[in-house]
Amino acid sequence: MTGKRLRSQAWFGGDGKNAIMYRSWMKNQGMPPDSFDGRPVIGICNTWSELTPCNAHLRDLAERVKRGVYEAGGFPVEFPVMSLGESNLRPTAMLYRNLASMDVEESIRGNPIDGVVLLVGCDKTTPSLLMGAASCDLPTIVLSGGPMLNGRVRGEPVGSGTAVWRYSEDVKAGRMTLKDFMDAEAGMARSAGSCMTMGTASTMASMVEALGVALPENAALPAVDARRGVLAQLTGRRIVDMVHEDQRLSSILIPAAFRNAIRVNGAIGGSTNAVLHLIAIAGRIGVPLSLDDWDTLGRDIPTIVDLQPSGRFLMEEFCYAGGLPVVMKALAKIGKLEGGAPSVTGQSVWENVRQAENFNPEVIRSFDNALTPEGGIAVLRGNLAPNGAVIKPSAATPALMQHRGRAVVFDTIDDYHSRINDPDLDIDESCIMVLRNCGPRGYPGMAEVGNMGLPPKILARGITDMVRISDARMSGTAYGTVVLHVAPEAAAGGPLALVREGDMITLDVAARSLVLEVAEDELEKRRAQWQPMAPPISGYQSLYIQHVMQADRGADFDFLVGCRGADVPAQSH
Numbered sequence: 001m002t003g004k005r006l007r008s009q010a011w012f013g014g015d016g017k018n019a020i021m022y023r024s025w026m027k028n029q030g031m032p033p034d035s036f037d038g039r040p041v042i043g044i045c046n047t048w049s050e051l052t053p054c055n056a057h058l059r060d061l062a063e064r065v066k067r068g069v070y071e072a073g074g075f076p077v078e079f080p081v082m083s084l085g086e087s088n089l090r091p092t093a094m095l096y097r098n099l100a101s102m103d104v105e106e107s108i109r110g111n112p113i114d115g116v117v118l119l120v121g122c123d124k125t126t127p128s129l130l131m132g133a134a135s136c137d138l139p140t141i142v143l144s145g146g147p148m149l150n151g152r153v154r155g156e157p158v159g160s161g162t163a164v165w166r167y168s169e170d171v172k173a174g175r176m177t178l179k180d181f182m183d184a185e186a187g188m189a190r191s192a193g194s195c196m197t198m199g200t201a202s203t204m205a206s207m208v209e210a211l212g213v214a215l216p217e218n219a220a221l222p223a224v225d226a227r228r229g230v231l232a233q234l235t236g237r238r239i240v241d242m243v244h245e246d247q248r249l250s251s252i253l254i255p256a257a258f259r260n261a262i263r264v265n266g267a268i269g270g271s272t273n274a275v276l277h278l279i280a281i282a283g284r285i286g287v288p289l290s291l292d293d294w295d296t297l298g299r300d301i302p303t304i305v306d307l308q309p310s311g312r313f314l315m316e317e318f319c320y321a322g323g324l325p326v327v328m329k330a331l332a333k334i335g336k337l338e339g340g341a342p343s344v345t346g347q348s349v350w351e352n353v354r355q356a357e358n359f360n361p362e363v364i365r366s367f368d369n370a371l372t373p374e375g376g377i378a379v380l381r382g383n384l385a386p387n388g389a390v391i392k393p394s395a396a397t398p399a400l401m402q403h404r405g406r407a408v409v410f411d412t413i414d415d416y417h418s419r420i421n422d423p424d425l426d427i428d429e430s431c432i433m434v435l436r437n438c439g440p441r442g443y444p445g446m447a448e449v450g451n452m453g454l455p456p457k458i459l460a461r462g463i464t465d466m467v468r469i470s471d472a473r474m475s476g477t478a479y480g481t482v483v484l485h486v487a488p489e490a491a492a493g494g495p496l497a498l499v500r501e502g503d504m505i506t507l508d509v510a511a512r513s514l515v516l517e518v519a520e521d522e523l524e525k526r527r528a529q530w531q532p533m534a535p536p537i538s539g540y541q542s543l544y545i546q547h548v549m550q551a552d553r554g555a556d557f558d559f560l561v562g563c564r565g566a567d568v569p570a571q572s573h
């Protein structure tokens, strides 16, 4: 206990008119007077929503966090923030990540709280809350809701997302009946929690654990496992101590933490979405992190976690095998974990994981027997992506990683949908499918459409992968030889806007290059003819388009970058 006067006392302390007012209104909830005696006030920032099914159980977890806060002598106050549900939100949850982060930042700063617990789960809820909290820099701890139990249909395990992509192709190729596809629907999401593949939700839950801002085992414990409740209670206890120790987010989110997270992402075969989110979070806390850091740091990290979409298993098996601490310990053993990095436990990340034991070397393999030698994210550059593009080698087809092909261009996602089933579409498996106007400004919001399905006539011949290039994102649950996040995007006048049907494109992942084989003077001519797209439909969308940065900068708003602290000297009355 520091005995230091806490931030919340600027509201609740003393006997002035304002203090009496702040306290008396809170007392309408039946709070005893000692709630306001200077003990840490802990905000529980909750993304619970029935429209975010992956986070629908977070009210219960919040109650368990409160137990821990009370036990440690704190005063918990739960508050809602905008919840981003990946499955329901249109046009894409990513459009609202920055908006939600503003909600979080202002809610934290404007209220009498000393420390924050971020309750997250579904994909965008993790980065939006951490971005907002990073801009305030109070003591902060993240608790993820945990993954669903494994999907199971007709006795077979079924992974969230990954199975939908695969089944949908199987139906188009005539390998699966529509009835079987519909039967699978009920068995895919059969408990509370987030997607149980190594999609974006599980990746981000792993990222916060790797960054040291969540307790060990945060990533893998299933949502319905009793130990998830224990983790919540321990999280509540710990945040009170963090307030006493004044252990702020900026003391944990240091450059080494981001380097660790990037390497962990390679080892788990994590989602390409993590690239955008980590760059955006780093930008908020003031740590320089670039697209190239992703390539440099992740380049030699093999993927050892054998989970869908890159591999076979699901999050339950990952948990039973020992979860993320096993992976972090394995990285430490090969000198790829900066073990001295601090964490919310008050101990270093190495201290957190040194006792970890691997209970299933099939699920968490050794580096000598990796799932893919080249995990991580490869960053490509060339005249088609001057500011970079990404590909996830572990999810790609090795034979396509070096490929030259004729471009088949889809101007928008609607153009793609209207032509892809046409038997006369001039395309074969050697072609490169190009999709544009799906980036941050173009869609707007950078939707997860980059893994566009193959034409049915090609699928029917048993071909399951082709090179695809876009300025879009792809779901973390998806797979394929898919080049994403091309920057600048087409809607910002990037070269992707200038590709024409029949142009030749060369992808060379080993050389990290993406080249449009069209002479610069011809591209200049095409550039002169390029027209920007139509204006957006909602007020927020116009704000978004004006201020969103390109994918290589994490697609944050330009005016939100940076840490603004938590001071609010002004009284409300």
Ligand code: FES
Residues within 6 Å of the ligand: 054, 085, 086, 087, 121, 122, 123, 160, 194, 195, 199, 201
């Ligand atoms: Fe919510 Fe996948 S849809 S985690």
Ligand code: MG
Residues within 6 Å of the ligand: 086, 123, 199, 200, 201, 448, 475, 476, 477
């Ligand atoms: Mg997703």
